[in-house]
Amino acid sequence: MIKIILSTLVGVLLLVIAIVVFYWRDIKYDPSGQDFLIYFGLIPVAVTLFILTPMFIKKIYEYRQEKKDQQVAEAEQRSEEQAQGEKQVEEKIEWTELKVFAVSSLSALAENEAHFDLLQEAVSPELDPQLLNAFGLPILSFRIKDIEDSQEDEDLDLSNRQKRITTLIRQQLEQNSETLYQIASHLKSSAMFYDTKLAQEYRMHPAWIDPNSEYDEAVEQTAESVSRLNCLGIHIILPENLLHAWDEDYGSDTISQYLTELGIIAQQFNVEYHYWGETTAYKDWIKLLKRIQIFDSEVALLIAVDSEIDQETIDDRTWMTEKYIPSEYVSSCCVSGSQVDVQNLSAIKYMRIILNADRAVKVLKDLKLSGVEQYEQEQPFVLVLDDPTEIKSLKKLKHNFDGTAIEAHHYLYSKNSLGHTQPLAQVFGFMLSLHIKDDLFGYVYTADHQQTQVVIGTEFA
Template identity: 60%
Template sequence: MIKIILTTLFGVLLLVITGIIFYWRDIKHDPSRQDFLIFFGLIPLSITFLILMPMLIKKFYERHQEKKKQKNAEAEQASETQIAAEKQESDQIDWVQLQVFSVTSLSGIAENEAHIELLQNPISPQLDQQLFNHFNLPTTSFRIAEIDNAVNNDAELAIFSPRRKRIVALIQQQLEQNIDVLSQIAAHLKNSALFYDVKLAHEYRMHPAWMNPNSEHQDEEIEQKVVESVPRLNRLNIHIILAENLLHFWDEDSPSAMVNEFLTGLGIIPQHLDTQYHYWGKSAYKDWIQLLKQIQYLDSEVSFFIVVDSEIDSETIADVAWGFEKYIPSEYASTCCITSTNVELQNLVAIKNIRIALNADQAVKTLKGLSLEKAPQFTQDEPFVLILDDPTEAKLAKKLKLNFAESMIEEQHYLYSVSCLGQTQTLSKIFGFMLGLHFKDELYGYVYSAEHQQTQVIVGTEFA
């Protein structure tokens, strides 16, 4: 570039000087100093600039375009690198590992593992003479008849609305169903306090549930029972999961007092109890998975979940049934006791283990990650896949086929948990998740919702 400019400048300078000198000689001009500056300096430079201007503009444009292309190329490369990193990250399955020590389920059709058998056949609601729809006519429902006596005869429930009565009765019924497991947890919390915490140990010595009125040396007896070290256990977390539409109507004080009274009666001190309420709506299943993800990091705590809902209430039906040609209300409750895989509970053995695969968009990836892609149960017809979605949903079959493609799981392995829940669907996916814990011990249960296609859940007694 510099060579071209200098060559052009010297050429123009030579021509201009030659021409001017001959011209001045012909006219006998005596040039001044200013004439030399103008004719031998400014004019050659101006002519050179005019000659080179198109080339300079072209070079500037090409340089600008080259820089622009280079910048775009660098941006594209950075974008591709980021996309590749994100893809690699998204392809990597995020595992949630948990263990289950108890599970109970109750609905209008069955209790516990009986659900699995009944879900294999068509299920119909029953005519409910005590329940009326928005036309003031008896309607069909999935009522849990066994809590009717508790609802009608319990004086403490008399002040509550019908829906709240039934929900509280279901919570109480589920607590009683788990009394054995909760009693063992109470004993473990006591032993842990006696071994690790002097202050809380005194609280347990004074607790009526652990005092022997016939003994004169109560403290010594309790301490002698805890000679060897015990796995540390700091807290029992009670999670009560309710439908979002109860948020502004639910008084937490009375149910919490009932739960705390029940657990205190088993020998647990208030310092070891934490009761939390969750009011979930459309994103209930996503919130549930996120909560379980948090639980896996609690290494010295045990979590007891109660999911419960009831719409066996004429006023509730009047509020929610508009827009439905036929609204079938139901009620259901389910519990499970879950801990991190690092937690060991005294005198309790995990009955199930849960593996939740996040960022897994196909079942085959999850199965391969657990070395289960060729499990013997796949060649049999017995159902073991619990689908949490409505089977009448458009394109559901296509979504399921896509998810289970390349695996040995086929349609005959599907069960649909919503079949027994009518239109009371707010917490149905969480209830269905817990139903998946009731599969036979010799089977690996699979829980899946097409609405949450990158979340795959497998339940089994043990994993490699």
């Protein structure tokens, strides 16, 4: 604006000077001081104002219109904030409760509850001679040493990454074999009493009836006392980047073969795949748990698994950066809604998910956990799913636990122990909380979802 005025004024002034000077020379006029003031001062300013008047009028109009629009926008924003505030007040805290029958976790650091000790230490990745960077040099990785690729998959047209992940899935199925066997027995009893068609399927396959089991000899006589259980849902949670690369048929066949050997017929289990990305995995995880809580005759086995211990994957990840640390990890838990009972199985933990709660203090008060003894201990029990170096996350974390007896030394961070293989890191960290000692309650929190509070315990008031 100022540049336009000055440039116009200078231009008019030079034009007036040229015209007046030449005119005075032509008529041999001897100007006075007053003439200079009028012709070289007032006239250029007046001409400039005349030329720029339309622009000034336009600017004034735009300024007034902008102020008017701003006032309207502010009024709308105040109205929206007021409506949102009223909505939040009216929005009730939502509670979801799940039973946990079994849990298992494995990473390069440790297995199951051993993670709690090692996560408190600065565990570094190790040099992996089987994985090379673009210069042909070994890179650092978090490789699970006790897991080797299955020989059964060598002749199959599968990626090395899928072979490795499939091995980890098999390992988790074996870890949950006792729980799955009890579920299989309950499914069989339920089918014998509630479903004639499925009962016939069991009778047609003697291999599913153990002649040495007293339970199987009297299964039809005792089925009446067994609550109905229709299905075992197997949920395989994979990273989003495997969406178009994972062979679901092979994965499902592997799982089906294992469950069939346990004595579960195909009609009583289903395998479902989920492909989640880093930014949405936790939200999708909570949605899945809420969905499972609704079912009154179904148990779910959830397996979250990822592995980037694969040269082809490393080549894709490291072409733009040399500082990439791959890892692999797997975790599983067998859960159901709070209303589901499984024969010969007792819940080892209870999971409470509280939505629309922006502070921990009210949640702990409602659960009568405000003054428990574990606050006096130094042992961590709060699984924080965020990066401990992010200042904004730390501020939100502090705000969330203000007013409670939970302090910084109670926090346990799992994110950095998984290198750069992060798509399912928050889900894995969540499952680690299920390994908390029975005499303690566990807490799960992430600043990415401030209004979601999760409490794990053996019992609640």
